[in-house]
Amino acid sequence: MKGAEIIIESLKKENVECMFGYPGGVVIPIFHYLFNAPFKFILSRHEQGAVHAADGYARASGRVGVAIATSGPGATNCVTGIATAHLDSVPLVVFTGQVKRSQIGNDAFQEVDITGITRPITKHNYLVQDVKDLARVIKEAFYIASTGRPGPVLIDVPIDISNAEHKFSYPETTYLRGYKPVYEGHSGQIKKACELIAGAKRPVIYAGGGVVISNASKELMEFAHKTNIPVTTTLLGLGVFPETDPLSLEMLGMHGTYYANHAVNESDLLIAVGARFDDRVTGDIAEFIPHAKVIHIDIDPASVSKTVQVDIPIVGDCKRVLAEMNKIVKPPKIEAWQEEVAKLKREHPLTYDKADKGMIKPQYVVEELYRQTNGDAIICTEVGQNQMWAAQFYKYTRPRTFISSGGLGTMGYGFPASIGAQLACPDKRVIDIAGDGSIQMNIQELIVAVQHRLPIIVAILNNCFLGMVRQWQQLFYEKRYSYTCMNFAPDFVKLAESYGAVGIRIEKYEEVIPAIRRALEITDKPIILDFLVSREENVYPMIPGGKSFKEIIMRDLA
Amino acid sequence: MASPGDKHIKQYVISVKVENRFGVLARVAGLFSARGYNIDSLTVSATELEDVSIMTIVVRGDDRVIEQVKKQLNKLIDVIKVSDHTGLPTVEREFVLLKINALPGKRSEIYQLGEIFKADIADISPKTITLGVKGEPENIDNFIELMRPYGIKELMRTGRVSLLKE
Numbered sequence: 001m002k003g004a005e006i007i008i009e010s011l012k013k014e015n016v017e018c019m020f021g022y023p024g025g026v027v028i029p030i031f032h033y034l035f036n037a038p039f040k041f042i043l044s045r046h047e048q049g050a051v052h053a054a055d056g057y058a059r060a061s062g063r064v065g066v067a068i069a070t071s072g073p074g075a076t077n078c079v080t081g082i083a084t085a086h087l088d089s090v091p092l093v094v095f096t097g098q099v100k101r102s103q104i105g106n107d108a109f110q111e112v113d114i115t116g117i118t119r120p121i122t123k124h125n126y127l128v129q130d131v132k133d134l135a136r137v138i139k140e141a142f143y144i145a146s147t148g149r150p151g152p153v154l155i156d157v158p159i160d161i162s163n164a165e166h167k168f169s170y171p172e173t174t175y176l177r178g179y180k181p182v183y184e185g186h187s188g189q190i191k192k193a194c195e196l197i198a199g200a201k202r203p204v205i206y207a208g209g210g211v212v213i214s215n216a217s218k219e220l221m222e223f224a225h226k227t228n229i230p231v232t233t234t235l236l237g238l239g240v241f242p243e244t245d246p247l248s249l250e251m252l253g254m255h256g257t258y259y260a261n262h263a264v265n266e267s268d269l270l271i272a273v274g275a276r277f278d279d280r281v282t283g284d285i286a287e288f289i290p291h292a293k294v295i296h297i298d299i300d301p302a303s304v305s306k307t308v309q310v311d312i313p314i315v316g317d318c319k320r321v322l323a324e325m326n327k328i329v330k331p332p333k334i335e336a337w338q339e340e341v342a343k344l345k346r347e348h349p350l351t352y353d354k355a356d357k358g359m360i361k362p363q364y365v366v367e368e369l370y371r372q373t374n375g376d377a378i379i380c381t382e383v384g385q386n387q388m389w390a391a392q393f394y395k396y397t398r399p400r401t402f403i404s405s406g407g408l409g410t411m412g413y414g415f416p417a418s419i420g421a422q423l424a425c426p427d428k429r430v431i432d433i434a435g436d437g438s439i440q441m442n443i444q445e446l447i448v449a450v451q452h453r454l455p456i457i458v459a460i461l462n463n464c465f466l467g468m469v470r471q472w473q474q475l476f477y478e479k480r481y482s483y484t485c486m487n488f489a490p491d492f493v494k495l496a497e498s499y500g501a502v503g504i505r506i507e508k509y510e511e512v513i514p515a516i517r518r519a520l521e522i523t524d525k526p527i528i529l530d531f532l533v534s535r536e537e538n539v540y541p542m543i544p545g546g547k548s549f550k551e552i553i554m555r556d557l558a
Numbered sequence: 559m560a561s562p563g564d565k566h567i568k569q570y571v572i573s574v575k576v577e578n579r580f581g582v583l584a585r586v587a588g589l590f591s592a593r594g595y596n597i598d599s600l601t602v603s604a605t606e607l608e609d610v611s612i613m614t615i616v617v618r619g620d621d622r623v624i625e626q627v628k629k630q631l632n633k634l635i636d637v638i639k640v641s642d643h644t645g646l647p648t649v650e651r652e653f654v655l656l657k658i659n660a661l662p663g664k665r666s667e668i669y670q671l672g673e674i675f676k677a678d679i680a681d682i683s684p685k686t687i688t689l690g691v692k693g694e695p696e697n698i699d700n701f702i703e704l705m706r707p708y709g710i711k712e713l714m715r716t717g718r719v720s721l722l723k724e
Contacts, residue, residue, distance in 0.1 A: 115581065116584070119581075119584065119585060119588055120588055120592055123635075124634075124635040127580075127581070144635060176635060177638055178576075178577060178634070178635055178636055178637050178638045178639075179635045300633070301629055301632070302626065302629035302630055302632070302633055305625075306626060306629075
């Protein structure tokens with residue numbers, strides 16, 4: 001069997017249902033066998049789109065996302081997608097073609113050292129040098145990508161390996177003596193943590209993307225309800241704990257709720273579950289959680305005490321550790337704290353200027369998307385203001401319903417990711433909440449959604465600005481809007497139509513609900529909703545970068 | 559970033575057992591370079607097992623960053639084990655080659671000093687002597703200092719290897 005065929009057979013063994021990619025010279029042998037593959041292949045229009053789509057597929061389904069690109073520019077176009085997945089711990093296996101082995105290092109046509117380039121942004125990568133290794137490498141790649149703290153794995157396949165002959169036999173198991181993720185938490189540490197919890201006066205649970213990855217939502221809910229400890233989530237943790245629950249403080253961090261940040265700042269015990277104390281969460285590390293001890297549950301030992309010193313680390317899988325804790329944890333006496341938190345929630349809700357009925361407020365659009373979908377959609381986002389409003393004003397109640405580039409902050413991620421999410425969840429409505437800047441970064445993928453009749457709704461919060469950068473320029477750079485004004489933009493309605501999608505422009509408040517309803521009735525093609533929104537709206541609350549909770553900005557100063 | 563004047567910067571000796579495969583050195587070195595750390599010395603040694611190598615890395619940094627680097631090293635799939643030898647009882651050896659200015663009148667002095675350190679005379683030319691010395695890194699430092707007054711034309715140290723004592 002040829003190497004190329006071994007790749008397809010191996011993917012079948014891994015039960016791959018859907019693969020994303022783009023052909024090119026040195027991967028023609030692989031595409032030759034992909035032609036008859038029993039799984040779906042989605043031809044992107046740019047390799048970055050393929051990797052983001054595989055990533056969206058992985059986040060929505062919990063399965064490994066698979067992508068393929070050719071050597072050279074095909075491979076370098078994957079880099080942003082791979083880095084995005086790496087920072088957010090998304091399991092991907094990305095195949096790239098490589099020039100034949102004898103040409104490697106000769107600056108051959110379309111040659112780059114992609115294993116060198118992606119070394120710091122993959123969990124692991126391989127350059128296959130012998131066809132005998134191919135099946136084993138693929139087996140290992142899927143195993144590494146999906147276990148422990150997941151991440152992307154790249155496999156670089158020289159064309160002569162694809163063309164070489166070898167007998168196919170897929171290994172049953174992997175043997176990696178340097179890779180042994182720890183799943184079970186240390187029982188002594190778990191006991192100590194529970195003792196600390198029982199005596200806490202002002203505890204807060206801080207849940208992150210690790211809870212999504214380990215499918216630990218149920219265990220987290222049980223833990224919170226057993227202890228009555230309020231729960232805040234990170235951006236990537238949105239949905240692991242229902243934001244409609246009275247214990248929910250919603251998101252914390254730079255653009256988190258006042259009450260989440262206040263509670264964390266005042267807490268005497270922070271229970272971090274599958275979260276990594278990102279700087280967008282902590283702000284100024286020296287001022288972060290001045291009174292709190294820290295329990296940290298994480299599968300990655302390198303996340304523990306990386307930025308914030310931890311008192312009780314528990315290395316293990318969130319699901320198993322929480323399940324163990326649920327067996328023994330005793331609720332702390334925190335009635336006063338609960339009242340204080342409830343009062344904070346009442347007194348400082350997320351809000352915006354609802355009286356201003358001039359241009360449509362972007363926050364209102366997100367709220368209406370929430371109402372019209374009954375909170376049941378999968379929301380993908382781009383990056384910037386659109387992402388933060390999507391996080392704040394849509395209420396997430398289930399994991400894997402908020403899909404966003406958190407760590408890398410990749411503009412252009414949301415739309416291709418929504419293609420992957422829609423393919424993973426054909427029965428769900430998938431909405432990409434976008435900005436007019438971000439959507440233009442991977443707009444070419446629109447034709448993929450049209451081709452596969454995916455009814456993705458793209459809600460552009462169009463303020464003709466790169467809004468988040470403009471907001472920073474307004475607040476911290478003397479209002480000098482240097483190159484953030486996007487007045488020259490395509491007509492998104494005509495653009496949608498030219499691709500064979502539906503385009504609707506919404507300019508007035510009363511048009512918002514009918515437009516969303518009309519979009520929700522369409523089930524066989526993508527819809528672009530171009531909301532012309534209030535141009536200089538800012539995202540609040542805001543804790544400026546590197547500052548502490550004390551410096552939170554709640555609203556525009558006149 | 560580490561700067562020599564920083565007072566909580568100290569020297570660490572980290573021993574990393576790795577799969578003997580291409581690309582491993584780049585992965586390990588990358589973790590240090592990505593943090594702006596200059597490695598003082600790095601040796602890659604064959605071991606009693608054909609498919610295992612050991613890297614002995616000497617690096618300066620502060621506790622926190624080195625702790626993080628060790629954890630990141632552990633995360634590399636090709637890394638089998640990371641041991642921090644800093645401050646532990648170890649056996650350490652290093653080798654140095656020194657080319658020293660030595661006109662005929664100075665040769666016997668240099669020989670005598672060399673003998674104390676069990677130096678090999680690797681080469682002699684009309685104006686120079688090349689000596690090889692093996693030993694503990696501190697001994698090698700001392701020998702180099704003793705040779706400095708004669709004029710060191712060239713010097714090469716292998717970097718240390720370090721084994722934990724039983």
